[in-house]
Amino acid sequence: MSGPAAWCAALLDPDREVPPGLSTWNGSDPAQRFTVYRNNVTVSLMEALAETFPVCQAMVGAPHFRDLARAFVRRHPPRSPVLARYGHGFADFIAECTLAAPWPYLPDLARLELACLDALHAADAQPLDPDALAAALGRPETLPSLRLGLHPSLATLGSPYAVVSLWAAHQGDGPAPAVNPDRPEQAWVLRRGRAVLVLPMSGGDCRFVRALQVGATLGEATATAAAAASDEDADAAGGFDLTRCLAVLLREQVLTGIT
Amino acid sequence: MNPRRDSLPWAAANTPGTHPGLPPRAGVGLKPAHVQAILEGAPDLGFFEVHAENYLVAGGPMHADLARIAKRYPLSIHGVGLSIGGADPLDPDHLHALRGLLDCYQPALFSEHLAWSTHGGVFWNDLLPVPYDRATLNRVCAHLDQVQETLGRRILLENPATYVEFADSTLSEAAFITELVARTGCGLLLDVNNAYVSCINHGRDVLAYLAALPLAQVGEVHLAGFHRDTDSSGDPLLIDSHGSAVDEAVWSLYAWTLARIGPQPTLIEWDNDLPVFDRLHAEARRADRLLMGLEAGLETAGDTARRISA
Structure with missing residues (x-):
């Protein structure tokens, strides 16, 4: 050689x-x-x-x-x-x-940190025009058949360990508070402005986003998330909550389209 | 293929020393930690330089910041991953990603290294040395032709900092660089710190080395700090660490070089153990004083010449 x-x-x-x-x-x-x-x-x-x-x-x-x-x-x-x-x-x-x-929680903690880095560098996208949103909400009967465009930075992560709390405990300057790692947690990871946010959400909420990301309509994604949430042992975050999901998508400006 | 310099499409548009938008002033490497201080303080700097590979991401604050800086200052983009000295073909995806970045930001300059960093599909994240022989020279020239053609512009190639030499080398480093510059029409990014580090590490006369380079083709100068170590014989082994202030010996060489090539855009590189922005700016001001003093000196010489001729 x-x-x-x-x-x-x-x-x-x-x-x-x-x-x-x-x-x-x-x-x-x-x-x-x-x-x-x-x-x-x-x-x-x-x-x-x-x-x-x-x-x-x-x-x-x-x-x-x-x-x-x-x-x-x-x-x-x-x-x-x-x-x-x-x-x-x-x-x-x-x-x-x-x-x-x-x-044992380290692999999922690494996945969460990698999701943060990916969210930081994800493509830019404009949030949904409020007029387009108002028009869609004005015709509620069509809502289930609509597809939602999501910001490229939005990702979901779930773990049998409390990796979201572990991550959050290390974001301040002071000593990290103690966290019991042995409970499941899920989160949405997204970029808002310059900041990457890790938002604790339920497993159903995560399934909802994943369904939307692969092209499901709002109605299909809701059904998928609700069915999955009821199958699970109704996790601490309370399963799937459509209102919460939509409110967070709007608040964090990661809803980028309705078609 | 040995196209004549003036037949290359980018040669005319990019005459050495007259790069549109990149003044013969001092600039610094742009670091995310410094962006706020720069935007708030609007420091008087000639340009900013970034590593291309840090910006080959889709979006987010890296690009937002660079766009804001590029609106206010001339920009130089410096590649660290093309592996122009490599034995493998250049990565076409990477080359096209670079083209996209250059199209997006339209920097005044793009530069790369006389080194390899990728082999067998693995990226080694270091600037590894090449043997100075005919086969390597031909390959580097072919890669440079391909890079300049794909990027649609003349690029500058940086002289390396090295720690070992190859027993099979048949050319001196300066002869190797001189020939590839002549054959490809690329310019020289003269890294004075690298010149000093390599000459100390290989027992060469640094002034003779510099004088043997194609100094007329220098389009930018780099200055940086090194780390001092020793080899197994107890001789100094300097490491190109970019983690400290520019050494006094390198400042002296810089002044010597400027006296020969005139003022050139000059970058202060400080990539590790990053200081606060003001400390970095102070290094740039020192380079600026040498650049401006030189300009004043040249004007004085010109005035004298005119007086004598009148």
């Missing part, structure tokens, strides 16, 4: 010999100098992960997070020069990684 292939093999594996054909002006050890590149690659990618997953890092502590990040970087180096996309795959990795076993 020579050339860039030898470099690539050695960049992420400190036990591997450095690539052949390196020279130094003073006869110093090329392996020590090659370490600069190793460090640049590994440390910069670990730092990129730490920036994307600050709450995960806070929960497990910086040393443990470094171990997880280093393991991920070595196993799954990025495939794109756009590092905002790096980290997709981190949650699935830590779900399988024995290093993360003490924190």
Whole structure:
């Protein structure tokens, strides 16, 4: 192996010999100098992960997070020069990684943080024109057959763990309040203006948004969400609430169209 | 393929040193943490520069901020992920995404690196060195032709900071850069810190190195701080860390360079251990003083010449 292939093999594996054909002006050890590149690659990618997953890092502590990040970087180096996309795959990795076993909620917490990053960088879209909304509400009999356009930043997340509360506990400057992680939570993630919001919602509310996102009419999405909510053991948030969903969509300006 | 410089469509529109909109002033890298201070304080700066790959996202505050800055200041976009020195073909999707970004913001300049960062589909997030041999030179020239054609503009290529050399290199770095600039018509982004770092790391005479570069094709200068380490022989090994103030040795080289090439748009790069904006601006003001002092000096020289001729 020579050339860039030898470099690539050695960049992420400190036990591997450095690539052949390196020279130094003073006869110093090329392996020590090659370490600069190793460090640049590994440390910069670990730092990129730490920036994307600050709450995960806070929960497990910086040393443990470094171990997880280093393991991920070595196993799954990025495939794109756009590092905002790096980290997709981190949650699935830590779900399988024995290093993360003490924190069973960590994969879903990582999914929530990634949803926040995706919401931050999602495409811009104008909120629905109030006149169009008024016109639709003026013909209530047509409402069930309408399709709602949603802002590209809007995403849903559900977990058997209290990852929404864990996330919220780490948004202030002060010490994070204690959270019992062993209860299910769901949230909508969206961007309003410059800010990413994580709004606790019910599982039914999340199913409602997911149905709308795949093209269901308002009537179909309502039926899907209500049926699913009654199947579940009526979670603490009270199941599906159409009025609440519509109010939040309007308030946060993530309703972008009615057709 | 060795097209003559003046036959390239972008050569005429982008004569070195006269980039429309990018003045021979100091600029700084735009950091999200500084945007508010910049918009509120309206600092007197020549331009802002951003890393292209940070803006290859669909929307949100990154683009909102850059659009606001670009309305007030000239903009330079600096790519860190094209892997122009790579052995693999360039990533066409990435190249077209860059074209879209340039079409959107119409920056005065686009620059990239003499380095590779992608191989076998993996992005290594570092600027890795290339051997200076004929095969590599031909490949880099072909990549540069493709980049300039796809982007529809002349680009600047930055000289690298390196920590190892290749035993198989047959050309000096300066000869390599000189030839690729001549063959492709690209300009040179002269990173004075990289020049200093590489020359110290490889025992080269930095003034001889700079003098051997195609200085007439410099379209922008970069200045940054380095981190001091030592190699296994106890000689200095400088790391291009972008995490501190510009070193005095680099300021001296910068003044030496300006005396030869005249005032050029000059970027202060400070990407890690980011200081408050005022500290970054103070570095830019120092570069501006050298740029303006030089202009004053040139005027004086011109006046003298006119007096003598009159």
